[in-house]
Amino acid sequence: MMDLLNTKAIKTTHGLELYVDLIENIKITELHIPTISNPYYEVKFEVDYFLLEEHKYYDLHQNYFWIVMDENLSSITLKEPEMQSLFGVKNEEEREATKQLLGEWFIKTTAYKKAITRYVNECEHHNIDIKKNQRTKEIVQFLKKLLELNTMDIEKALMETPVYF
Known part of the structure; x- marks a missing residue:
């Protein structure tokens, strides 16, 4: 059953x-966790969402975005993928309006929290001895930091868009 009380809408030129x-x-x-060539934590x-277009039925769409944090987990950037960007x-x-939706609604949803919790549980299940596995420890630390994000964190985040040549 859909929780229509916890539904948000954005009016766009497309519907x-x-x-x-x-x-x-x-x-x-x-x-992704930091490496020498990419010193950032990244989660895609x-x-x-449903796109309701005038004079048409609704269509289910799937789009993506990245939350990127520096090695210290202190600065946040929202990054668009090259294809199927939410933005x-x-x-x-x-x-x-989409950025505002992410800050005021998305990071507070049950679905967001469950997606992160599910990933944490998978990491912990596949790597029983987390204390010895530094990579898993970093992933879990990053994911738990994502659960602590608040509206201001997202609203203040820089936006990074793909560069096309």
Whole structure:
């Protein structure tokens, strides 16, 4: 059953984007920890939403975005993927509304928390002795930091868009 009370909508030039807090609507699709060539923690989220277009039925869409943090887990950047960006094909006002949605609603949803908790549990299950596995320890620490994000963290986050040549 859909929790329509915990649903948010964004009006765009393409139609009304309807975001519903369902566990299957938010997934972690990639996760990276700092390396020599990329000194950032990165997690890529898939977000499913309904697009209600005028004179049409609704369509389910899947788009993505990254939350990126520095090695100290102190600064946050929202990063667009090159394809299927949650911010793609939107004007500046719609992009700002999407960022606001992430800060005021997304990070507070049950689905967001469950996606992170599920990933933490998988890491802990596959690596029984976390104290000895530094990589798993870093992943779990990063994921737990994501659970602590608040609205201001997202609103203050820089936006990084792909560069096309």
